[in-house]
Amino acid sequence: MTQPESGTLLVVGDQISTELARTLDLSGRTWHGICFEDQSRSTIPDGYWVGAIIDLSADPEAGWSVARNLRRTDRDPIRTLVLVSGAQLSELEHRDELFDDFCLTPFHPTELEARVAHLLASAGPVATKSEVVMYENLALNLETYQASVSEQPLDLTYMEYELLKFLVQNPGKVFSREMLLSRVWGYDYYGGARTVDVHVRRLRAKLGEEHADLLQTVRSVGYRFGRSRWKP
Amino acid sequence: MREQQCDYVLKTASERGVRMVRLWFTDVLGNLKSFAISQNELENALNDGMTFDGSSIDGFSRVQESDVLAIPDPDTFQILPFGDKDAAEARVFCDIHHLNGSAFTGDPRQVLRRHVEAARSEGLTFYIAPDIEFFYFTPPQPGERPTPLDFGGYFDLTTRDVTGDLRKQTIRTLEQIGIPVEYSFHEDSPSQQEIDLRHDDALTIADSVMTFRHVVREVAAAHGVYATFMPKPLEGVQGSGMHTHLSLFTGDENAFYDEADEYNLSPLAKSFMAGLLQHAAEITAITNPTVNSYKRLVPGFEAPVHLSWARNNRSGLIRVPIPKRGNPLATRLEYRSPDPSCNPYLAFSLMLAAGLKGVREGYELPVEADANLFELDDRALGKLGIGQLPQSLSEALHVMERSELVHEALGEHIFEWYVRNKRREWMDYKTHVSQFEIDRYLGKL
Numbered sequence: 001m002t003q004p005e006s007g008t009l010l011v012v013g014d015q016i017s018t019e020l021a022r023t024l025d026l027s028g029r030t031w032h033g034i035c036f037e038d039q040s041r042s043t044i045p046d047g048y049w050v051g052a053i054i055d056l057s058a059d060p061e062a063g064w065s066v067a068r069n070l071r072r073t074d075r076d077p078i079r080t081l082v083l084v085s086g087a088q089l090s091e092l093e094h095r096d097e098l099f100d101d102f103c104l105t106p107f108h109p110t111e112l113e114a115r116v117a118h119l120l121a122s123a124g125p126v127a128t129k130s131e132v133v134m135y136e137n138l139a140l141n142l143e144t145y146q147a148s149v150s151e152q153p154l155d156l157t158y159m160e161y162e163l164l165k166f167l168v169q170n171p172g173k174v175f176s177r178e179m180l181l182s183r184v185w186g187y188d189y190y191g192g193a194r195t196v197d198v199h200v201r202r203l204r205a206k207l208g209e210e211h212a213d214l215l216q217t218v219r220s221v222g223y224r225f226g227r228s229r230w231k232p
Numbered sequence: 233m234r235e236q237q238c239d240y241v242l243k244t245a246s247e248r249g250v251r252m253v254r255l256w257f258t259d260v261l262g263n264l265k266s267f268a269i270s271q272n273e274l275e276n277a278l279n280d281g282m283t284f285d286g287s288s289i290d291g292f293s294r295v296q297e298s299d300v301l302a303i304p305d306p307d308t309f310q311i312l313p314f315g316d317k318d319a320a321e322a323r324v325f326c327d328i329h330h331l332n333g334s335a336f337t338g339d340p341r342q343v344l345r346r347h348v349e350a351a352r353s354e355g356l357t358f359y360i361a362p363d364i365e366f367f368y369f370t371p372p373q374p375g376e377r378p379t380p381l382d383f384g385g386y387f388d389l390t391t392r393d394v395t396g397d398l399r400k401q402t403i404r405t406l407e408q409i410g411i412p413v414e415y416s417f418h419e420d421s422p423s424q425q426e427i428d429l430r431h432d433d434a435l436t437i438a439d440s441v442m443t444f445r446h447v448v449r450e451v452a453a454a455h456g457v458y459a460t461f462m463p464k465p466l467e468g469v470q471g472s473g474m475h476t477h478l479s480l481f482t483g484d485e486n487a488f489y490d491e492a493d494e495y496n497l498s499p500l501a502k503s504f505m506a507g508l509l510q511h512a513a514e515i516t517a518i519t520n521p522t523v524n525s526y527k528r529l530v531p532g533f534e535a536p537v538h539l540s541w542a543r544n545n546r547s548g549l550i551r552v553p554i555p556k557r558g559n560p561l562a563t564r565l566e567y568r569s570p571d572p573s574c575n576p577y578l579a580f581s582l583m584l585a586a587g588l589k590g591v592r593e594g595y596e597l598p599v600e601a602d603a604n605l606f607e608l609d610d611r612a613l614g615k616l617g618i619g620q621l622p623q624s625l626s627e628a629l630h631v632m633e634r635s636e637l638v639h640e641a642l643g644e645h646i647f648e649w650y651v652r653n654k655r656r657e658w659m660d661y662k663t664h665v666s667q668f669e670i671d672r673y674l675g676k677l
Binding site: 144145153159160161177204 | 233240247313357359406408409410430433436481483
């Protein structure tokens with residue numbers, strides 16, 4: 001594979017449709033297509049891409065895993081547009097942090113062109129979101145991966161941290177265990193929803209008696225983060 | 233995933249000012265081994281592993297291929313809550329590899345990993361919850377008998393009780409490092425404690441048992457006492473076991489549960505249990521690894537002696553606990569012979585292998601033995617077709633040596649080394665002339 005030029009638009013999908021290729025070519029974009037199976041993309045250093053289009057319609061799992069990887073580079077996150085079919089809109093729920101814009105497939109070429117132009121125009125330093133998420137005296141620093149409760153460090157493993165981060169960013173909402181599994185672990189995880197239960201229990205243990213009830217079990221539904229609104 | 237985990241570990245180590253990272257692994261006998269690296273070395277260790285000379289680790293390399301590679305499992309990176317606050321220390325469990333990258337056959341953690349992955353390829357996840365018993369003693373002078381710290385009994389709540397405080401602090405430490413505790417209480421014998429861990433997948437629990445034994449000893453040492461997992465430290469009272477609760481899940485469904493069955497047990501649970509019963513004697517040298525282990529497996533002390541199962545009979549080898557509120561997720565088997573001195577990686581591997589052999593070959597489950605078996609004599613038991621667990625380490629080794637199941641499940645390297653090592657232990661014991669013999673025979677004969 002030849003190395004793409006710096007400033008190229010990254011296009012990832014199960015396969016790159018001719019429709020998509022034609023639209024990008026006609027609008028004069030320099031772009032580089034990679035299929036999910038092609039592992040060689042990991043050899044391309046950060047900083048090559050001005051933006052990314054991820055086509056989720058054929059294989060959402062693989063697509064989200066690419067999106068997650070793009071977001072986890074040390075540099076500024078790459079502006080990302082995802083393509084989804086109308087039936088897949090629920091895929092976008094609670095994944096706001098993984099993409100900047102989306103477009104429905106089949107897309108209208110003019111619309112996609114306009115969205116890509118907008119995506120790239122707003123590239124550059126992304127408006128920095130607050131790096132520290134707080135809930136009562138629980139704090140998560142998203143930049144340094146550090147969590148603390150009453151200013152005492154909370155020493156979490158990676159998946160415990162990822163689960164707590166997701167929940168703290170969505171306080172008060174009830175999530176089913178399946179939802180948490182797909183949002184936090186991604187689809188490639190084998191353990192089933194029991195995995196979520198054991199991680200919740202480890203988190204509760206680490207939070208200690210005083211704060212364990214921040215992670216509430218919602219009977220026969222799943223979990224909710226935060227104090228019940230009926231008990232201030 | 234691994235890349236992101238490593239990134240997380242490196243950032244955490246630097247943010248928390250970790251000075252030393254302890255690389256943990258387990259030898260074939262079940263001893264926790266550790267070597268430390270500085271934070272600067274961590275990235276290198278995560279990427280390429282750390283080479284060390286395995287020749288002096290029990291059951292590891294033969295001399296001509298002594299160098300092995302420890303590759304940290306970033307998912308187990310954990311800052312330890314003891315030691316100097318300003319110079320934090322962390323531990324990470326390692327898998328041991330040959331220098332060419334292939335899995336090292338002498339590494340117990342990789343043996344369990346192999347079994348867990350084989351089960352997973354059939355869609356099964358293996359969950360375990362161990363109940364671990366141990367004793368606290370004041371440090372004895374050489375040649376002295378161990379002295380208990382208290383004379384409490386089962387569930388006793390003693391006032392100003394030292395062991396209660398130790399237990400409380402141990403639990404707090406365990407929870408801080410992500411090992412949730414379900415129950416804890418004073419056990420039957422003086423100074424004996426029990427701490428029950430919540431279920432998790434088998435590999436995590438094996439790591440947790442190793443961490444648990446370390447934490448219990450650390451907390452005890454910090455208070456000038458010591459903790460022991462020796463199976464039978466005091467004669468005439470109960471010894472320490474590690475009752476092990478087992479279940480298999482297919483995704484979110486408990487594969488052991490069947491609503492229609494009178495015991496709520498699925499056919500898979502029954503043939504799994506039949507497999508465990510059938511092969512129990514063969515795996516006993518691993519689940520009960522010392523000369524002393526067999527002084528616990530005697531009648532009259534709530535330790536199993538017979539190869540039987542029942543729902544509410546604690547004299548049998550396997551108990552089927554009745555789940556609270558009939559919760560299908562809680563249906564499980566409790567395997568009662570193991571003791572806490574065993575190597576948990578190897579013990580869990582063999583429980584899984586024995587059970588799954590029963591499943592694959594469709595073993596028939598014997599009838600429930602609900603009588604108190606301790607009250608029956610050998611003839612009555614023979615009539616019921618109920619055999620016994622091995623009565624000594626020697627007997628257990630004799631059965632293990634002939635077991636294809638154990639040979640295959642442990643692999644040639646560990647199997648051969650283990651039998652050789654334990655035979656030597658038995659010979660050392662056999663040639664020892666004990667106080668019992670002096671007291672009993674010297675004057676009379």
